[in-house]
Amino acid sequence: MIASNETFVxxxxxxxxxxxxxxxxxxxxxxxxxxxxxxxIVGGSGREEAR
Amino acid sequence: MALRDDWRRVRAIVRKDLTTExxxxxxxxxxxxxxxxxxxxxxxxxxxxAQALRDAAVGAVWLALLxxxxxxxxxxxxxxxxxxxxxxxxxxxxxxxxxxxxxxLGNLVFLSLxxxxxxxxxxxxxxxxxPAGWPSLVGVLALGVLGLSVLxxxxxxxxxxxxxxEVLLPLLLFPMLVPxxxxxxxxxxxxxxxxxxxxxxxxxxxxxxxxxxxxIATFIAFEHVIES
Amino acid sequence: MxxxxxxxxxxxxxxxxxxxxxxxxxxxxxxxAQAYSVATSxxxxxxxxxxxxxxxxxxxxxxxxxxxxxxxxxxxxxxxRKDENDDLIAASAAEVGALFNGLTLVLGMIWGRxxxxxxxxxxxxxxxxxxxxxxxxGYLALRGFVEDPQQRARWSAAVGIIGAINVPIVYMSVxxxxxxxxxxxxxxxxxxxxxxxxxxxxxxxxxxxxxxxRWRYEIARLERxxxxxxxxAAMGGHLA
Numbered sequence: 001m002i003a004s005n006e007t008f009v010x011x012x013x014x015x016x017x018x019x020x021x022x023x024x025x026x027x028x029x030x031x032x033x034x035x036x037x038x039x040x041i042v043g044g045s046g047r048e049e050a051r
Numbered sequence: 052m053a054l055r056d057d058w059r060r061v062r063a064i065v066r067k068d069l070t071t072e073x074x075x076x077x078x079x080x081x082x083x084x085x086x087x088x089x090x091x092x093x094x095x096x097x098x099x100x101a102q103a104l105r106d107a108a109v110g111a112v113w114l115a116l117l118x119x120x121x122x123x124x125x126x127x128x129x130x131x132x133x134x135x136x137x138x139x140x141x142x143x144x145x146x147x148x149x150x151x152x153x154x155x156l157g158n159l160v161f162l163s164l165x166x167x168x169x170x171x172x173x174x175x176x177x178x179x180x181x182p183a184g185w186p187s188l189v190g191v192l193a194l195g196v197l198g199l200s201v202l203x204x205x206x207x208x209x210x211x212x213x214x215x216x217e218v219l220l221p222l223l224l225f226p227m228l229v230p231x232x233x234x235x236x237x238x239x240x241x242x243x244x245x246x247x248x249x250x251x252x253x254x255x256x257x258x259x260x261x262x263x264x265x266x267i268a269t270f271i272a273f274e275h276v277i278e279s
Numbered sequence: 280m281x282x283x284x285x286x287x288x289x290x291x292x293x294x295x296x297x298x299x300x301x302x303x304x305x306x307x308x309x310x311x312a313q314a315y316s317v318a319t320s321x322x323x324x325x326x327x328x329x330x331x332x333x334x335x336x337x338x339x340x341x342x343x344x345x346x347x348x349x350x351x352x353x354x355x356x357x358x359x360r361k362d363e364n365d366d367l368i369a370a371s372a373a374e375v376g377a378l379f380n381g382l383t384l385v386l387g388m389i390w391g392r393x394x395x396x397x398x399x400x401x402x403x404x405x406x407x408x409x410x411x412x413x414x415x416x417g418y419l420a421l422r423g424f425v426e427d428p429q430q431r432a433r434w435s436a437a438v439g440i441i442g443a444i445n446v447p448i449v450y451m452s453v454x455x456x457x458x459x460x461x462x463x464x465x466x467x468x469x470x471x472x473x474x475x476x477x478x479x480x481x482x483x484x485x486x487x488x489x490x491x492x493r494w495r496y497e498i499a500r501l502e503r504x505x506x507x508x509x510x511x512a513a514m515g516g517h518l519a
Contacts, residue, residue, distance in 0.1 A: 003393075005329045008389050012390070013313065013335060015382070015389070019382050023378055023491060027491070027498065030498050209434045213421070213424045214425070219421060226413035226442075227442065229410050230451075233452045233453065254455070268444055272441055
């Protein structure tokens with residue numbers, strides 16, 4: 001027995017929340033990067049040939 | 052009439068692949084050597100206790116086949132890729148499934164020959180006694196090699212054209228082969244042990260069903276996968 | 280039309296405010312469901328409170344399979360309609376599915392260590408879930424190594440469908456493999472007293488799953504727009 005059962009339960013819930021918030025964070029960063037890239041395209045229309 | 056033409060195409064592809072491989076024997080020889088080398092390494096890693104080796108024999112043979120098999124599968128598409136012949140092949144009118152069938156048959160022959168060599172080496176190095184029910188063992192081997200070849204050919208048609216073929220093919224293929232591995236190993240072990248509980252029957256049926264299901268599924272999927 | 284117009288077409292249609300509410304709502308739902316379950320379930324025997332891990336482990340597993348189902352459906356839809364968005368939805372579901380899959384496995388191990396005494400016991404359910412995880416990883420690796428978007432979409436769809444076909448077969452074969460050797464299995468059958476808590480947690484997780492997939496999908500659309508613009512710039516023209 002390396003730790004009490006309660007420790008395992010707490011660890012389980014902690015890891016669950018860590019995972020949920022961790023992925024939320026990853027999405028936020030990915031989203032920011034993608035959004036910035038998108039802004040560059042939308043804003044950079046001056047380089048395009050006019051129709 | 053059209054079906055006869057299709058089969059002619061398939062045979063042409065098989066003949067081309069096999070003659071190329073046989074002429075440059077280095078291909079088959081080196082892959083088969085690798086299979087045996089892996090087996091020997093497994094023997095060294097898991098032995099030298101005779102009983103331990105006997106218990107591990109079936110698993111070791113199948114792992115050696117799997118690891119050397121991925122090389123064979125990637126190679127089966129490599130020839131076309133290097134010369135750009137795949138695009139030429141696609142330009143010819145005709146159903147795409149003939150390409151898959153041709154490649155599959157070529158790989159089947161290749162893998163079957165390899166299996167013979169690796170199994171023989173396994174019997175020798177792992178002290179496996181030949182059981183009375185050895186024909187069933189051959190059947191299990193055949194069904195396993197078929198499943199391996201079907202999915203191996205299918206995934207290799209993509210992996211060989213990607214940026215990281217050496218790692219991508221095993222990564223895609225191995226999880227898919229879990230049922231084959233489990234069925235082949237468990238059934239073979241049962242047959243080697245006189246199969247008193249008739250365990251091998253259900254596993255052999257599972258293997259057969261697996262082969263049939265994926266034979267159909269990959270043929271259908273190949274249409275979508277082969278276009279560049 | 281200039282690429283900027285097309286790129287604008289791909290902008291997310293959902294307002295940032297609703298998504299923030301949905302995010303908060305789903306996370307609160309998870310917390311509430313967990314609080315309710317933990318509070319209302321009694322300790323049992325020598326297992327103590329270990330059973331409570333099931334309230335996160337089982338819903339995570341259900342979400343994994345649900346996500347894979349989404350991958351299957353949208354892979355089929357993509358091959359049928361060749362609509363790029365379907366490919367992006369499938370890919371998003373695969374990433375979120377892999378996340379829940381990893382979580383399921385870790386939670387299974389955390390439950391298993393005190394229960395069986397080992398971190399991994401090759402139990403039938405967990406092993407099948409592990410193989411599923413490897414299939415997810417293969418799918419995502421494939422997408423990472425294929426440059427051409429159309430080829431990537433077609434190949435992913437084929438791999439996703441073939442992979443999905445294998446899931447029940449893997450499950451069956453691992454189950455057989457295990458029953459031959461009388462091994463412990465994960466607590467599948469819960470006391471009816473626990474089902475309400477389980478259902479609440481599952482619904483809450485479902486909200487999070489939907490939210491994650493939607494957001495990931497929108498990011499994928501933005502990334503795709505970027506890819507397309509880069510293609511066009513490389514060819515020195517503009518999108519038709």
